[in-house]
Amino acid sequence: MAEANKNKIKTSIPEKIFTVFNYAFFVALCLAMLYPFWHVLMLSFSSLEASLKGGIFLYPKGFNLDTYQSVFKNPQVYSGFGVSILVTILGTVLGTLLTAMVAFPLSKSRLRGGKVLMVLVLFTMIFSAGMIPSFLVVQGLGLLNNILALVLPGLVSAYNAIIMKSFFLSIPESLEESARIDGANDLRIFFSIILPLSKATIATIALFNAVGYWNDYFSAVLYIRDTNLWPLQMVLRFMLTNTQQAMQQAGVNVIAQTNTNAETIKAGTIIVSTIPILCVYPFVQKYFVKGVMIGGVKG
Amino acid sequence: MATQTKTVKPAYEMTYWERLGKEVVRDKYLYLLLLPGFLILIVFRYIPILGNVIAFMDFNPYDMAKSTWVGFDHFVDLLTRPQFLNVFKNTLVISILKMVCGFPVPIILALMMNEMRNLKFKKVSQTILYLPHFISWVVLSGLIMNMLNPDTGVLTGIVSAMVGERVQVLSDPRYFVQMLVISDVYKGMGWGTVVYFAALSGVDPQLYEAASIDGARKWKQLIHITLPAITPTIVIMLILSCNNIVNAGFDQIFMLYSALVYDVADIIDTYVYRIGIGRSDYSFSTAAGMFKSIIAFVMILIVNTVAKKTGNEGIW
Numbered sequence: 001m002a003e004a005n006k007n008k009i010k011t012s013i014p015e016k017i018f019t020v021f022n023y024a025f026f027v028a029l030c031l032a033m034l035y036p037f038w039h040v041l042m043l044s045f046s047s048l049e050a051s052l053k054g055g056i057f058l059y060p061k062g063f064n065l066d067t068y069q070s071v072f073k074n075p076q077v078y079s080g081f082g083v084s085i086l087v088t089i090l091g092t093v094l095g096t097l098l099t100a101m102v103a104f105p106l107s108k109s110r111l112r113g114g115k116v117l118m119v120l121v122l123f124t125m126i127f128s129a130g131m132i133p134s135f136l137v138v139q140g141l142g143l144l145n146n147i148l149a150l151v152l153p154g155l156v157s158a159y160n161a162i163i164m165k166s167f168f169l170s171i172p173e174s175l176e177e178s179a180r181i182d183g184a185n186d187l188r189i190f191f192s193i194i195l196p197l198s199k200a201t202i203a204t205i206a207l208f209n210a211v212g213y214w215n216d217y218f219s220a221v222l223y224i225r226d227t228n229l230w231p232l233q234m235v236l237r238f239m240l241t242n243t244q245q246a247m248q249q250a251g252v253n254v255i256a257q258t259n260t261n262a263e264t265i266k267a268g269t270i271i272v273s274t275i276p277i278l279c280v281y282p283f284v285q286k287y288f289v290k291g292v293m294i295g296g297v298k299g
Numbered sequence: 300m301a302t303q304t305k306t307v308k309p310a311y312e313m314t315y316w317e318r319l320g321k322e323v324v325r326d327k328y329l330y331l332l333l334l335p336g337f338l339i340l341i342v343f344r345y346i347p348i349l350g351n352v353i354a355f356m357d358f359n360p361y362d363m364a365k366s367t368w369v370g371f372d373h374f375v376d377l378l379t380r381p382q383f384l385n386v387f388k389n390t391l392v393i394s395i396l397k398m399v400c401g402f403p404v405p406i407i408l409a410l411m412m413n414e415m416r417n418l419k420f421k422k423v424s425q426t427i428l429y430l431p432h433f434i435s436w437v438v439l440s441g442l443i444m445n446m447l448n449p450d451t452g453v454l455t456g457i458v459s460a461m462v463g464e465r466v467q468v469l470s471d472p473r474y475f476v477q478m479l480v481i482s483d484v485y486k487g488m489g490w491g492t493v494v495y496f497a498a499l500s501g502v503d504p505q506l507y508e509a510a511s512i513d514g515a516r517k518w519k520q521l522i523h524i525t526l527p528a529i530t531p532t533i534v535i536m537l538i539l540s541c542n543n544i545v546n547a548g549f550d551q552i553f554m555l556y557s558a559l560v561y562d563v564a565d566i567i568d569t570y571v572y573r574i575g576i577g578r579s580d581y582s583f584s585t586a587a588g589m590f591k592s593i594i595a596f597v598m599i600l601i602v603n604t605v606a607k608k609t610g611n612e613g614i615w
Contacts (some may be wrong), residue, residue, distance in 0.1 A: 025443070033430065039453060043615055105329035106333075132571065132581055141342075155339045218553065270445075
């Protein structure tokens with residue numbers, strides 16, 4: 001559409017003004033979007049005195065890397081990374097697989113009871129069980145202080161199941177039929193034909209799952225007391241909301257001679273925990289956009 | 300081989316149960332595929348849904364036998380407690396403000412970006428604008444706390460200058476909700492444009508060509524071609540956004556609020572957390588949670604019906 005509109009009529013003055021304004025507006029907006037990240041980054045490079053006095057806007061004052069030395073001395077940052085990576089991988093792989101395994105049979109109209117089962121899946125999406133009963137079930141299963149409590153409850157997403165189901169419906173039945181004639185059973189058909197054919201859809205859903213698991217902190221608030229099992233988001237949360245205590249646990253004496261204080265350490269931890277997302281994000285962004293298209297307006 | 304007469308009944312002679320059994324056996328692997336997912340759903344969704352019965356009990360977590368049925372007592376208690384009524388009001392106020400302020404922004408941004416002819420610039424802006432959607436509320440609230448730090452925050456000075464007094468936004472009930480709304484718009488506005496781009500890319504370029512040959516300027520094209528093209532999307536997004544009427548944004552508020560702003564920022568979910576997990580008053584907090592789930596459930600049924608009635612695709 002952009003190309004088709006190469007104006008045959010000369011652009012009028014107001015249109016030119018608008019174009020200039022438009023670009024200027026988005027430059028400003030993008031800078032404003034990024035500025036909070038930039039400011040925290042600059043703060044993390046600044047010295048203790050500068051960070052206390054304020055006045056850091058565009059560049060660090062008293063540049064040093066002491067903050068990162070302190071951040072990387074904090075054992076919770078390492079365990080947090082470990083737990084977050086483990087939970088994200090487990091949750092993404094299992095969650096995407098189980099959701100696909102639920103979606104495939106439900107896409108078969110011949111399946112007895114399929115309609116009822118579909119309603120059962122849907123119902124989990126429209127009626128939320130609530131925080132307390134969910135907590136009591138996880139507690140009752142003895143999963144408190146267990147990483148599985150961060151993974152299992154959210155594995156099957158009704159919403160993603162619907163998206164996958166409608167994708168599976170679009171795969172021509174004839175492909176399955178020919179495999180069946182060759183003696184393949186439904187398991188074989190699912191794993192060797194359907195899954196490879198749905199790579200793009202599955203990858204997109206996996207990405208959304210991964211972001212969800214990586215960013216989740218509330219499951220850890222509910223289920224994990226043991227600070228060694230905290231995911232990264234939870235470590236950062238504790239640092240932001242219980243600064244004093246967190247700094248002590250991290251082995252940082254706030255009034256020590258080091259060139260850091262609570263604010264710069266928070267800034268450093270924010271940066272360290274955001275860098276992985278920032279590194280991956282520009283390359284996978286287009287798949288997220290595709291994902292919204294798959295789900296229609298439901299994204 | 301040929302003489303071996305296996306008595307296989309033709310399908311039309313089978314009883315209902317025989318046919319059912321045969322089909323279930325035929326599809327056994329499909330049921331096998333369903334099994335693990337359904338186990339998860341049963342354990343972590345359906346049992347908790349049934350667990351909501353403790354809202355009608357005085358639940359004793361240490362000794363089930365000591366739990367007694369109390370009927371609707373907790374619900375009556377809930378709806379007569381001024382504290383809960385305030386929490387309910389906060390939930391509605393915050394979610395409606397977020398909706399009213401957050402809804403038009405992506406539409407305007409998408410329309411403006413749609414006028415960009417420099418595709419590279421457009422791509423880069425989109426990438427930047429989508430970014431906060433993928434950043435957790437933990438990190439974003441870290442950024443917000445930093446920007447609004449009472450002593451050194453960059454925004455503290457600006458806001459103070461605007462209102463003419465020194466303010467601490469994060470602990471001031473007068474400004475806390477505005478902060479919630481603005482930061483929510485910040486997080487979601489870029490990503491919100493995606494659905495509108497999808498609608499815009501479906502517009503036939505020939506329409507613009509024809510219009511410009513007929514002498515229609517950009518503004519006229521916007522009113523007569525672009526807007527009508529995305530109106531269905533706007534309508535369905537508007538309908539769907541009503542779903543969130545009782546979801547004021549737990550992850551965000553739970554990170555940012557404090558006792559100083561409970562009056563305006565305490566929502567149903569944070570209230571349930573504090574009463575349920577904080578004070579272990581399981582029955583009462585479950586009743587509060589169930590109150591919310593039921594409203595959300597009714598809303599989603601209404602929304603889906605309205606969406607379908609207006610000729611749109613529903614949620615299911």
